[in-house]
Amino acid sequence: MNGAPLELFLLVGAALFACGAAGVFRDAEPLRRVIAVNIMGSGVFLLLVAIAARGGGDRPDPVPHAMVLTGIVVAVCATGVALVLADLSGGEEGDDDDGERS
Amino acid sequence: MSPVDALSTLLLAVSLFFFTAGTIGLVRLPDVHSRLHALTKADNVGLGCVVLAVLLQASDWTEGFKLVLIWFLVLAAATNVSFLIAGGTGKRDHDDREGDGR
Amino acid sequence: MTIVQLFDALLALLLLWLAWRAVTDAVLFRAVVSFVALGLVLALTWFRLQAPDLALAEAAVGSGLTGALMLAALRRRSDRSSPTPEGPVKGAALRQLPGWVLAFVIFGALSWAVLSLPIPAQGLTEEAHASLEKSGVTNPVTAVLLNYRSYDTLLEIGVLLLAVVAVWSLRVAPRLRPGSPSGPLLEGLLRFLIPLLIITGGYLLWIGAFAPGGAFQGGALLGGACVLVLLGGLTVGPMTGRIVLLRTGLWAGLAVFIAVGLGAMTSDRWFLEYPVERAKLLILLIETAALISIGLTLGCLFYGGRPESGSSDRSSP
Numbered sequence: 001m002n003g004a005p006l007e008l009f010l011l012v013g014a015a016l017f018a019c020g021a022a023g024v025f026r027d028a029e030p031l032r033r034v035i036a037v038n039i040m041g042s043g044v045f046l047l048l049v050a051i052a053a054r055g056g057g058d059r060p061d062p063v064p065h066a067m068v069l070t071g072i073v074v075a076v077c078a079t080g081v082a083l084v085l086a087d088l089s090g091g092e093e094g095d096d097d098d099g100e101r102s
Numbered sequence: 103m104s105p106v107d108a109l110s111t112l113l114l115a116v117s118l119f120f121f122t123a124g125t126i127g128l129v130r131l132p133d134v135h136s137r138l139h140a141l142t143k144a145d146n147v148g149l150g151c152v153v154l155a156v157l158l159q160a161s162d163w164t165e166g167f168k169l170v171l172i173w174f175l176v177l178a179a180a181t182n183v184s185f186l187i188a189g190g191t192g193k194r195d196h197d198d199r200e201g202d203g204r
Numbered sequence: 205m206t207i208v209q210l211f212d213a214l215l216a217l218l219l220l221w222l223a224w225r226a227v228t229d230a231v232l233f234r235a236v237v238s239f240v241a242l243g244l245v246l247a248l249t250w251f252r253l254q255a256p257d258l259a260l261a262e263a264a265v266g267s268g269l270t271g272a273l274m275l276a277a278l279r280r281r282s283d284r285s286s287p288t289p290e291g292p293v294k295g296a297a298l299r300q301l302p303g304w305v306l307a308f309v310i311f312g313a314l315s316w317a318v319l320s321l322p323i324p325a326q327g328l329t330e331e332a333h334a335s336l337e338k339s340g341v342t343n344p345v346t347a348v349l350l351n352y353r354s355y356d357t358l359l360e361i362g363v364l365l366l367a368v369v370a371v372w373s374l375r376v377a378p379r380l381r382p383g384s385p386s387g388p389l390l391e392g393l394l395r396f397l398i399p400l401l402i403i404t405g406g407y408l409l410w411i412g413a414f415a416p417g418g419a420f421q422g423g424a425l426l427g428g429a430c431v432l433v434l435l436g437g438l439t440v441g442p443m444t445g446r447i448v449l450l451r452t453g454l455w456a457g458l459a460v461f462i463a464v465g466l467g468a469m470t471s472d473r474w475f476l477e478y479p480v481e482r483a484k485l486l487i488l489l490i491e492t493a494a495l496i497s498i499g500l501t502l503g504c505l506f507y508g509g510r511p512e513s514g515s516s517d518r519s520s521p
Binding site: 004005006007008009010011012013014015016017018019020021022023024025026029031032034035036038039042045046047049050051052053054055058059060061062063064065066068069070072073074075076077078079080081083084085086087088090 | 209212213216219220223224226227228232235236239242243246249250252253254255257258261262265266269270273274276277278280281284300302303304306307308310311314315318319321322323324325326327328329332333344345347348349352353356357360363364366367370371374375378418420498501502505506508509
């Protein structure tokens with residue numbers, strides 16, 4: 001499969017990263033932040049893979065692929081630890097003024 | 103377009119119909135059980151059609167075997183997941199696991 | 205617009221929409237589900253961008269295992285606190301504005317940065333493929349992971365071990381909450397699925413040398429098998445004897461990697477500089493140990509804490 005529109009995927013990667021960044025600041029709920037950070041990570045991966053595909057033809061650059069593979073595994077490790085921390089920090093938190101919603 | 107390709111295309115179109123039907127069922131049906139019903143049946147038939155279509159294009163029997171294995175695995179997993187979501191308990195008469203509170 | 209362009213556009217739209225939902229959906233469960241779906245669409249994108257190794261890893265780990273972790277955490281959260289009414293927070297829009305402004309700025313800066321990169325550009329493709337015969341494998345990604353940049357992978361396996369150490373230090377594993385009892389249907393599925401997962405993991409390990417696959421993808425399948433064992437309540441008997449086995453499996457990957465690296469130094473070579481004629485074998489050795497470690501690590505992360513030592517039965521209730 002050739003001719004992937006790399007500009008498109010580069011933009012989508014940047015957008016995913018930005019979306020995740022907004023998500024981190026949006027809500028103090030730990031689970032949502034974990035999701036948001038993971039989305040940021042996915043954005044970065046997409047950027048790397050799109051950059052790797054720049055060579056054209058059938059042979060993408062394998063070095064960014066290896067980086068992303070490492071990144072995926074490290075991301076899941078970090079998520080695992082973060083979720084345990086989220087459990088331990090308790091359900092209610094955040095700077096909600098009314099206490100109506102965590 | 104060779105007859106094999108034409109048949110593959112036809113099968114893919116049929117599978118599209120089934121997937122669409124399943125998705126409409128997922129979105130429009132009122133409760134969990136009816137949605138499960140629609141989803142499991144339609145999606146699995148759809149996947150079967152896709153597998154058949156790709157099977158016609160497979161280069162040798164090992165690829166074909168893998169495709170059929172994939173379809174079979176999805177069937178098995180979908181069956182079990184639907185059963186679990188539908189709240190199937192499958193209680194056993196006797197329980198020989200110590201301290202098993204399930 | 206060709207079909208392929210249409211497909212790409214659709215893919216991009218799906219990615220953006222799912223990410224949007226995962227971040228903004230008011231109901232947390234739906235956000236998690238959107239995130240899992242995003243992972244799967246991302247796997248499709250990797251395949252589109254000619255990265256099949258990544259597609260395998262993303263589907264198994266990025267979407268499957270991360271989704272399982274989050275759903276388990278979600279359930280523990282709902283168990284712990286009374287379900288808080290979910291919905292738009294008061295005064296939410298204004299408070300979130302700085303976040304969105306920041307997002308816009310980031311998007312602008314990042315887009316400008318990446319779009320100024322030259323397309324097309326070679327990167328390291330040529331160099332990577334040129335040295336493939338000497339690397340011991342023919343899959344370039346595996347060559348990069350386990351030969352050219354093996355030091356990075358060594359550290360990554362170290363990070364895996366570190367994650368387990370962190371989780372084990374934080375708490376004892378919570379009891380998996382009793383769900384519906386696993387009946388004959390689930391047991392029947394697991395009886396053939398778990399051995400199949402293990403075999404397929406080994407298969408991925410083997411073909412990783414010359415086709416998409418490798419230790420990480422195989423390890424992800426093994427991790428999935430561990431999660432299924434935990435969820436299906438298949439652990440029986442006391443864990444005491446097994447803990448030693450578990451610990452050994454967890455650090456085996458790192459240990460073998462370091463051992464091979466040090467062993468390579470015996471004949472006046474650098475750390476991790478494999479002798480060319482032995483490279484294939486050494487890589488296979490490292491990958492096998494890594495496979496076991498990765499699988500057990502992912503299972504431990506799902507377990508969410510250190511196993512209770514002692515005579516109490518640690519099988520899930």
